[in-house]
Amino acid sequence: MSKKVTIIGSGFSSLSSACYLAKAGFDVSIYEKNTTAGGRARQLKRDGFTFDMGPSWYWMPDIFDKFFADFDKKTSDYYKLDKLSPAYKIFFSDDVITIGDSLDKISAEFERIEAGSSKHLKKFISQAQENYSIAIDKVVLRPGLSPFELITKETILKVDQFFKTISSEVRKKFKNPKLISTLEFPVLFLGAKPSKTPSFYNFMNFADFGLGTWHPKGGMYEVIKAMLNLSKELGVQIHTDSSIEKINVTDGKTVGVEINGQLIVSDIVLSGADYHHSESLLDKKYRQYSESYWSKKTFAPSSLLFYIGFNKKLKNIEHHNLFFDTDFEKHAEEIYDVPKWPTDPLFYANFPSITDKSMSPEGCETAFFLVPIAPDLEDTPELRQQYFDLIMARFQKRTDQQVEENILFKESFCVGDFIEEYNSYKGNAYGMANTLSQTAFLRPKLKSKKVKNLFFTGQLTVPGPGVPPALISGKLVSELIIKASNS
Ligand SMILES: Cc1cc2nc3c(=O)[nH]c(=O)nc-3n(C[C@H](O)[C@H](O)[C@H](O)COP(=O)(O)OP(=O)(O)OC[C@H]3O[C@@H](n4cnc5c(N)ncnc54)[C@H](O)[C@@H]3O)c2cc1C
Numbered sequence: 001m002s003k004k005v006t007i008i009g010s011g012f013s014s015l016s017s018a019c020y021l022a023k024a025g026f027d028v029s030i031y032e033k034n035t036t037a038g039g040r041a042r043q044l045k046r047d048g049f050t051f052d053m054g055p056s057w058y059w060m061p062d063i064f065d066k067f068f069a070d071f072d073k074k075t076s077d078y079y080k081l082d083k084l085s086p087a088y089k090i091f092f093s094d095d096v097i098t099i100g101d102s103l104d105k106i107s108a109e110f111e112r113i114e115a116g117s118s119k120h121l122k123k124f125i126s127q128a129q130e131n132y133s134i135a136i137d138k139v140v141l142r143p144g145l146s147p148f149e150l151i152t153k154e155t156i157l158k159v160d161q162f163f164k165t166i167s168s169e170v171r172k173k174f175k176n177p178k179l180i181s182t183l184e185f186p187v188l189f190l191g192a193k194p195s196k197t198p199s200f201y202n203f204m205n206f207a208d209f210g211l212g213t214w215h216p217k218g219g220m221y222e223v224i225k226a227m228l229n230l231s232k233e234l235g236v237q238i239h240t241d242s243s244i245e246k247i248n249v250t251d252g253k254t255v256g257v258e259i260n261g262q263l264i265v266s267d268i269v270l271s272g273a274d275y276h277h278s279e280s281l282l283d284k285k286y287r288q289y290s291e292s293y294w295s296k297k298t299f300a301p302s303s304l305l306f307y308i309g310f311n312k313k314l315k316n317i318e319h320h321n322l323f324f325d326t327d328f329e330k331h332a333e334e335i336y337d338v339p340k341w342p343t344d345p346l347f348y349a350n351f352p353s354i355t356d357k358s359m360s361p362e363g364c365e366t367a368f369f370l371v372p373i374a375p376d377l378e379d380t381p382e383l384r385q386q387y388f389d390l391i392m393a394r395f396q397k398r399t400d401q402q403v404e405e406n407i408l409f410k411e412s413f414c415v416g417d418f419i420e421e422y423n424s425y426k427g428n429a430y431g432m433a434n435t436l437s438q439t440a441f442l443r444p445k446l447k448s449k450k451v452k453n454l455f456f457t458g459q460l461t462v463p464g465p466g467v468p469p470a471l472i473s474g475k476l477v478s479e480l481i482i483k484a485s486n487s
Contacts, residue, residue, distance in 0.1 A: 002027040003485060006257050006266035008244045008281075011039025012467050013458040014272030015227040016474025017481075019071060022234035024482050026268075030236060031259065033243035033423070037228055039272075040422060040430070041467070043221035046409065048361035049309040050219055051368055053413065054429075055467050056350045057189075057320065058214040059207045063136070063468035064223065070475070071230060078226030080217040084355060087213035088320035090185075091398045092178050098318075099182070099209070106209050113176050120173040121209075124183070128206035131158070135203045140469070143476045144441045144462035161200040162436060169199040181328050188372075191300025191433030191465045193332045198436050213320065218358055223467070247271070247281045253452040257281075268453045268481055272474075274431075275444045275460035277423035286450050294425060298438060300465050301335050301372040302415045303429040304387055309408040310365040314351065316399040321349045323391070325398060331372075339374030341383060347371045347391050364408075369395075376426035379415040388412070430466065431459030439464075446477045447484070455481055 003026050007014050010032035022028045036042055040054035058064075061081065068075050075081060085101035097113065100106050103125060107118035134154045142149035155162075170183045184194040186204035216222040228238065246258040247269055256266040271278035276294050279287040326344040334342040348370040353360035360366040371387055392404055415427030432438055444461050448454040457477040459465045 003267040004265070005029070005268045005270060005481070006031065006264055007270045007272060008247075008257065008278065009033075009039060009272035009458070010037035010238065010240070011272050011458060012041060012224070012227070012470035013473040013477075014039070014270075015224070015231055016067065016471045017270060017272065017457050017478045018231045018236045018474075019227065019234055020475055020478035021270075021481060022231065022236045023071060024478070026481075026485075028231075028234075028236045029264075030231075030238045031242040031244050031257070031264075032238070032240045034421060035240055037238060037240060038221060038224040041220055041224050043219065043224075044307055044411065046307075046411070047309060049307075049364070049366045050221075050352075050359045051307040051366060052220040052350075052352070053305070053307070055220050056352070056368065058216060058220060058223075058467075059189075060136075060211060060468040061214050062211070063471055067471045067475070068226075068230075071234070073230065075216075075226070078229060079222040081214050082217065082355065084213045084215055084319050086318055087208075088322060089318045090178075090182060090322045090324050092181075093325040095178065097178060097182055101212055103209055110179060113179055114174065117174055117176070117179060124170075124173060124202070125206055125209050128202040128204075129210055131161070131200055132203035132206040132210070134158070135200070139440070140463045140472055141476070142440070142462075143446055143480055144443055145445075147441050150440055158200060161202075162198045164199040165195050166197045166199050166202055167193075167195040169202065170194070178324075181324050184328070185322065185324075189430075189466050191430060192298055192435045193336050195332075196298070196336075196433075196435050198439075201434070215319065215352065215355060217356055219352060219356070220467075244273075244281060247278070247286075247451075247454065249282065249286050249451050249454075252286075252450070254454045268455065268485070270455040270457060270477060270481065272456075272458045274422065274424050274428075275456055275458065276425040278456060282451065282454075286448075288449050289444060298336065298433040298435055299375050299426060299428040300430040300433050300459075302375040302377065302418060302424075302427045303413075304371040304373055304384060305413040306367075306369040306388060306410050307413070308367040308369070308410045309360070310367060310403060310406045311363075311408050312365065312403075312406045313363060314365045314367075314399070314403060315401055317349065317351055317354065319351060319355045321351070323347045323349065323394060323398060325394065335372060335374045339377065341377060341387070342371070342373060345371045345373070345387070345391075347394075349395060372429075373415070375415065375428045377415055379427070384412045384414055425460075431464065434464040446473075447480055453484070
């Protein structure tokens, strides 16, 4: 009889592992606390408007291709992808930088800002491409069990890049502060300050300028739908509105999970919920990491989000827009060093209906605004409104238009919702940051050291935050489970 695997949560990492395990012949059931699947990548639909509630940047298309190829499928079997052109726009206080869909276009834009910079850019991206191949083909696909996994003949030659930071490397080659911010932006996806992120991680710059920014027609949730369909084709059972209350352990071995006091007997339990929460479902003696362990870790930011339906088309914007018209360093300090509500935050604005008509009613615009903030901040309706007013004023000024009177509705999401909806530690939006001391074997482990047959996946473990890493995390943990079951 097939071994029964119970998976907690239905985010990208859980869905990925469910597919691999079902393919390997396990009897897989997913239990998701919320009414819809997808975790942080859920979708909000209202009055004909469609919002991706979390991820909106489809980067590293090769990782998605590889995931579906593992099941003899293609992304195009499930959704249609468009490469965005331009990829995005960055608003500064005195200029706007447009990131095109090719390195040549981006180089021309760099040259406009700083004479001679395109030569440095091409060299920088070529080195970033090398790191991308090493990271994706050699490093990231390892389960974080031992430091030796990081030692390959390729990484030995690049060891210095683990001790220098992105910030210092970028500053050596580029002088213009706008170009520096542009090149530091991609590593923000890893959840830490560029001055704390090893320069090896410049592979994110290749993901950005080399591989480009893509959009699945209908939004990122199409990828969740694709994975749900694939998992169902493979026989996975999905239960929503099913919050797991306890992971039961007998004699150091998990025997299943509890919902409403009922035991769901399982041979293996895998949690894709936030790691800290997952361990809180165990009796204390079975937890591997203490509260003090978690409190010392650098978490990726939380976010203040607004989902807005506008009753007109907006101008001077693209699908993705970054508002870097205030002090990048100060905002980063207020997230990581002296956590507090930011004085004058950078923010991101997403208008998928600019390129995809299916996202809003005709003549309207679907908008989502994101302000990165420190986790664990006080979250009140008044504070949300204060920041809404602040970013709206800046948005209207920078894009030279009045839009506030055209708002049909707005919904917000912040620290309190991350905790309530996803059991997120301190309301983090995207997990534990990838700093040098929180990389690979230094991250919380995929396999419990204290409970036999208990495993973890997702953005707090290996390899880290983001949708492509979540797909990889699901694959890595399923390989460990398959190996453990065969031994
Ligand atoms: C606002 C925002 C913007 C982002 N932007 C991008 C982007 O543009 N590109 C990108 O690549 N990444 C982005 N990310 C990061 C990316 O979305 C995440 O890294 C990824 O979706 C995490 O997937 P996961 O499977 O680890 O966790 P989650 O998606 O958090 O899944 C965990 C699931 O477990 C469920 N759960 C929790 N407790 C229980 C319980 N007791 N019982 C049952 N179920 C439970 C939760 O409800 C949730 O569904 C963004 C994230 C956010 C929040």
